Amino acid sequence: MASAQKILPSTEGGAAPGAAGSTRLEILRELERRVLWLACWTIHNANHVRPKRDGLKVGGHQASSASLTTLMTALWFDCLRPEDRVAVKPHASPAYHAIQYLLGRQSRDNLERFRAYGGAQSYPSRTKDNDDVDFSTGSVGLGVAMTSFASLVRDYVHIKKMAPGDAPAGRMIALAGDAELDEGNVFECLLEGWKHDLRNLWWVIDYNRQSLDLVIEDRLFQRIDSLFESMGWKVVTMKYGRRLEAAFARRGGDAIRDWIERCPNSLYSSLVYRGGGGFRQHLQRDLSGTSGISAILDEHDDTALHALMTNLGGHDMETILDAFHGATDDRPTCFLAYTIKGYGLPFAGHKDNHAGLMSIEQMQTFRSAMQVRDGHEWDLWEGASIAAPDLENFVGATPLHRHAARRFEAPLVAIPARIPVPRAAAISTQEGFGRILGELARSGGELADRIVTTSPDVASSTSLGAWVNRRGLFDRKPQPDAFVDENLPTTQRWVASPSGHHIELGIAENNLFLMLAALGLSHSLFGARLLPIGTVYDPFIARGLDALNYACYQDARFILVATPSGLALAPEGGAHQSVNTPLIGMGQPGLLSFEPAYVDELAVILRFALEHMQQPDGSSVYLRLATRHLEQPKREIDAALEHDIISGAYWLAPPEQGCPLSLVATGVVTEEACRALELIREDVAGAGLLIVTSADRCHSDWVAASRARRHGESDALCHIENQLSVLASGASLVSVLDGHPAALSWLGGVADYRIVPLGNERFGQSGDIGDLFHHYEIDADAIVDAAARALLEAIE
Numbered sequence: 001m002a003s004a005q006k007i008l009p010s011t012e013g014g015a016a017p018g019a020a021g022s023t024r025l026e027i028l029r030e031l032e033r034r035v036l037w038l039a040c041w042t043i044h045n046a047n048h049v050r051p052k053r054d055g056l057k058v059g060g061h062q063a064s065s066a067s068l069t070t071l072m073t074a075l076w077f078d079c080l081r082p083e084d085r086v087a088v089k090p091h092a093s094p095a096y097h098a099i100q101y102l103l104g105r106q107s108r109d110n111l112e113r114f115r116a117y118g119g120a121q122s123y124p125s126r127t128k129d130n131d132d133v134d135f136s137t138g139s140v141g142l143g144v145a146m147t148s149f150a151s152l153v154r155d156y157v158h159i160k161k162m163a164p165g166d167a168p169a170g171r172m173i174a175l176a177g178d179a180e181l182d183e184g185n186v187f188e189c190l191l192e193g194w195k196h197d198l199r200n201l202w203w204v205i206d207y208n209r210q211s212l213d214l215v216i217e218d219r220l221f222q223r224i225d226s227l228f229e230s231m232g233w234k235v236v237t238m239k240y241g242r243r244l245e246a247a248f249a250r251r252g253g254d255a256i257r258d259w260i261e262r263c264p265n266s267l268y269s270s271l272v273y274r275g276g277g278g279f280r281q282h283l284q285r286d287l288s289g290t291s292g293i294s295a296i297l298d299e300h301d302d303t304a305l306h307a308l309m310t311n312l313g314g315h316d317m318e319t320i321l322d323a324f325h326g327a328t329d330d331r332p333t334c335f336l337a338y339t340i341k342g343y344g345l346p347f348a349g350h351k352d353n354h355a356g357l358m359s360i361e362q363m364q365t366f367r368s369a370m371q372v373r374d375g376h377e378w379d380l381w382e383g384a385s386i387a388a389p390d391l392e393n394f395v396g397a398t399p400l401h402r403h404a405a406r407r408f409e410a411p412l413v414a415i416p417a418r419i420p421v422p423r424a425a426a427i428s429t430q431e432g433f434g435r436i437l438g439e440l441a442r443s444g445g446e447l448a449d450r451i452v453t454t455s456p457d458v459a460s461s462t463s464l465g466a467w468v469n470r471r472g473l474f475d476r477k478p479q480p481d482a483f484v485d486e487n488l489p490t491t492q493r494w495v496a497s498p499s500g501h502h503i504e505l506g507i508a509e510n511n512l513f514l515m516l517a518a519l520g521l522s523h524s525l526f527g528a529r530l531l532p533i534g535t536v537y538d539p540f541i542a543r544g545l546d547a548l549n550y551a552c553y554q555d556a557r558f559i560l561v562a563t564p565s566g567l568a569l570a571p572e573g574g575a576h577q578s579v580n581t582p583l584i585g586m587g588q589p590g591l592l593s594f595e596p597a598y599v600d601e602l603a604v605i606l607r608f609a610l611e612h613m614q615q616p617d618g619s620s621v622y623l624r625l626a627t628r629h630l631e632q633p634k635r636e637i638d639a640a641l642e643h644d645i646i647s648g649a650y651w652l653a654p655p656e657q658g659c660p661l662s663l664v665a666t667g668v669v670t671e672e673a674c675r676a677l678e679l680i681r682e683d684v685a686g687a688g689l690l691i692v693t694s695a696d697r698c699h700s701d702w703v704a705a706s707r708a709r710r711h712g713e714s715d716a717l718c719h720i721e722n723q724l725s726v727l728a729s730g731a732s733l734v735s736v737l738d739g740h741p742a743a744l745s746w747l748g749g750v751a752d753y754r755i756v757p758l759g760n761e762r763f764g765q766s767g768d769i770g771d772l773f774h775h776y777e778i779d780a781d782a783i784v785d786a787a788a789r790a791l792l793e794a795i796e
C-alpha cells in the first residue's frame with residue numbers, strides 16, 4: 001500500500017515522474033485500472049445486465065477505450081489544466097465518462113444508462129452529455145481537426161483581448177485514433193493550420209495500428225512522422241515503455257528490439273492476442289543462439305513475458321508523463337503513442353475486436369482480476385490496492401476536479417434596431433450583402449468589432465471585399481502587402497495583422513465549417529462572444545456537409561452566407577448550379593435558413609440573424625443569396641412586414657379574401673412570379689403572390705403547430721396557416737423557386753390546397769437566365785401555364 005502522506009498530481013506541485021515520484025505513479029496506475037474497469041463495466045452493464053426491450057445490441061467499444069485508457073488517465077489526472085480543451089476519440093467515450101465519474105462530474109445513473117435514452121452518450125456530446133465535454137465527436141476526423149481551428153480562435157480572442165482578463169489560454173488537444181488520419185479533412189486542416197502558424201495544439205495519436213476492419217500498414221508511422229514534421233509540428237514518439245527499454249539495455253536486448261521492429265503489425269497483434277507463450281515460441285525460434293536471450297526468457301513466465309512484450313509507450317505511465325510534461329514550448333506537437341487495441345482485455349490485439357464485447361465469462365475473469373465484488377461494480381475505489389483516502393486526496397487535488405464550470409457565459413452583443421438598406425434601383429442579394437457589411441465596417445462600433453468573417457478563398461467573389469478592405473485580414477503577425485506598400489492600383493487592400501477581422505482560408509469547405517464551428521463556440525469555450533459570418537459558393541456547401549452538420553450538432557453559432565446559388569448563375573454552367581441546398585437548409589437541425597428576394601428583406605433577416613444566433617434557444621442561420629439583379633420594390637418595411645419576413649412568408653401582392661389561386665415564390669424567381677401574376681390577374685383578379693423568405697421556418701412552425709394541436713392546444717396556428725387562410729378552401733397554389741421544388745411543395749398539405757410545384761431537380765446547363773428558366777420551366781410562361789392548368793383541374 002502507498003504511504004498515507006498526501007500525494008498530489010504534478011500540476012499541483014507533486015514530485016516529478018521518475019524515482020521520487022513512484023507513489024504518484026502507483027496512484028495513477030491504480031486510477032488507470034479503475035478507468036478501465038468502469039469503462040468496460042459501463043458497456044457490459046448496458047449490453048448484458050440492463051433489461052432490454054428490443055433485442056438490439058447496445059454496443060460500446062471496450063477495445064478502443066482500453067487502447068486510450070493509460071493516456072487519458074495521465075491527461076485528466078495529471079496533465080490537464082482547466083483552460084485546456086480536449087476532443088476525445090469518439091469510441092473512447094466510455095473511458096471519458098468513467099474518468100468524469102471518478103472526478104465527480106458524472107453520475108452513476110448516467111453510466112448505468114449508457115447509450116440509453118437520456119443517459120451518457122455513445123460518443124462524447126457537448127450538448128447532450130452533462131460531464132464537461134469540450135468538443136463533440138463521432139464522425140471520425142472532425143473532432144481532431146476542430147482542435148486546430150479552436151486553437152486559432154483562442155489566439156484570435158486572446159490577441160484581441162476579448163477573452164475575460166483572468167482567463168489563461170489553454171492547449172487544444174485531440175485524442176485521435178490512428179485510422180482517423182485516413183480522413184481527408186485531417187490533411188486539409190493540417191495544411192491550413194500550417195498557414196496560420198498554429199500554437200499550443202496537441203494531437204495524441206492512439207497508434208494501435210488497427211481500424212474497424214483491419215490491422216493497418218506497418219510503415220504508417222514513417223508517413224505520420226514526415227507528414228507532421230513537414231507541417232512544422234514536433235513529433236514525440238512513445239514507442240516503448242520503461243520495462244521494454246530496460247530489457248533492450250540488457251545483453252541480447254538489442255536483438256529483442258530488432259525483432260519487435262521487424263515484426264509485422266499483424267503478427268505482433270496476433271501474438272498479443274495469443275499471450276506470452278506465442279511470443280516465447282517466436283523469440284526462441286527467431287533468436288536462438290543470440291547471447292542473453294535465454295536468460296531473459298527464463299526470467300519471465302508467460303504472463304510476465306506477455307506484459308514485457310506489450311509494454312508499449314502508450315501504456316506506460318512513466319513514458320507518457322515524461323512525454324506530456326516534456327512538451328513545454330508552444331509548437332504544435334503530435335504524440336505518436338504506440339498502443340494495443342483492447343490492452344488488458346481478453347481480446348487485446350485481435351483484429352476483430354473493434355465491436356467485440358467481453359462475454360459474461362470473460363467479464364467474470366476480468367472482474368476477479370480487478371477484485372471487484374458482486375454488487376460493488378460502481379464503487380469508486382472497489383478493488384483498489386491503494387487506500388481510498390489517498391486516492392480521494394489525489395483526485396480531489398486535480399485542477400479539473402476543483403474547477404466547477406469550465407464553460408463561459410459571454411454577454412450578448414447589442415444589435416441595432418435597423419440595419420440600413422443599401423439603396424439601388426436594381427441589385428442582387430449578394431451585392432446587397434456586400435454593401436451592408438461594407439457599411440457595418442465603415443460605421444464601426446461593437447457590432448463590427450464582434451463580427452469575424454471567414455471564407456474558403458471566395459471572400460472577394462462572395463462580396464466580402466469591402467468588409468475586408470476596411471477590417472483587414474487576421475494574422476498573428478503583421479504581414480506586408482507589396483501591392484499596398486508599393487502603391488500599386490488594387491481593389492483589394494487587404495492588410496494582414498493581429499487586428500484584422502477576416503480569417504481567409506484555402507479552398508476547403510470542410511475547413512470553413514470547422515472554422516465556423518470553432519468561432520461559433522468562442523463564447524462558451526473562451527468567454528468571448530463572436531458573430532462569425534462565413535461565405536461560400538452555395539453548391540459547395542455539399543462539399544463540407546458533414547462538417548457543417550458537426551458544427552450545428554455542437555450548437556456552434558454562425559451565419560452562413562452562400563452565394564451564388566441556383567440556375568441564376570446561368571453562364572457558369574451546370575457544375576456550379578446548386579439544386580438541393582434549399583432542402584439542406586430545411587433538413588439541417590440547428591441551422592435556420594432564409595432565401596430573401598430583395599435587399600430590404602435581406603437587411604431585416606441579417607439583423608434578425610445577428611440577434612438569433614446569440615440567443616440560448618437560437619441557432620445558426622443560413623442565407624441563400626444570388627447574383628441576379630432584381631428591381632427593388634419601393635417601400636418602407638414596417639413592423640408588421642418585418643415580422644412576416646422573419647416568420648418566413650409575406651404577401652407581396654395580397655389576394656382577395658376567398659380567392660381560388662395564389663402564386664408562391666422564393667428568391668430570384670420573384671421577378672417571374674410578378675410578371676406571371678400580372679397576366680393571371682387579367683383572368684383571376686384576386687390572385688395573390690406570397691413570398692416565402694424561409695421555407696425552413698414556415699415548415700418547422702407548421703410541424704410544431706400540428707404537434708401542439710395533437711397535444712391538445714386546439715387553437716395553435718402557425719404563420720403559414722394564417723397567411724394562406726385568406727384563400728378559398730381548396731385553392732390552387734403554384735410554387736416556384738430556383739432550387740428543388742420539394743422546398744415548397746409541402747405547402748399543399750397545410751390545408752386542402754391543390755399545389756403545382758415548380759423548380760429544378762435536374763443538373764444545370766449553361767445559358768442565360770431566360771434560356772435556363774425557360775428550359776427548367778420556372779419562367780413567367782411556365783408559371784401562368786401551371787396556374788391555368790391548376791384552375792382547370794379544380795373545375796373538372
Ligand SMILES: Cc1ncc(C[n+]2csc(CCOP(=O)(O)OP(=O)(O)O)c2C)c(N)n1
Nearest residue numbers: 064067138139140177178179180210211212
Ligand atoms: C466518418 C466516419 N466514418 C466511419 C465511422 C465508423 N467508425 C467508427 S470508429 C472507426 C475506426 C476507427 O479506428 P481508429 O480511429 O484507429 O480507432 P480505434 O478503434 O483503433 O481506437 C470507424 C470506421 C465513423 N465513426 N465516422
Ligand SMILES: [Mg+2]
Nearest residue numbers: 178179210211
Ligand atoms: Mg486504431
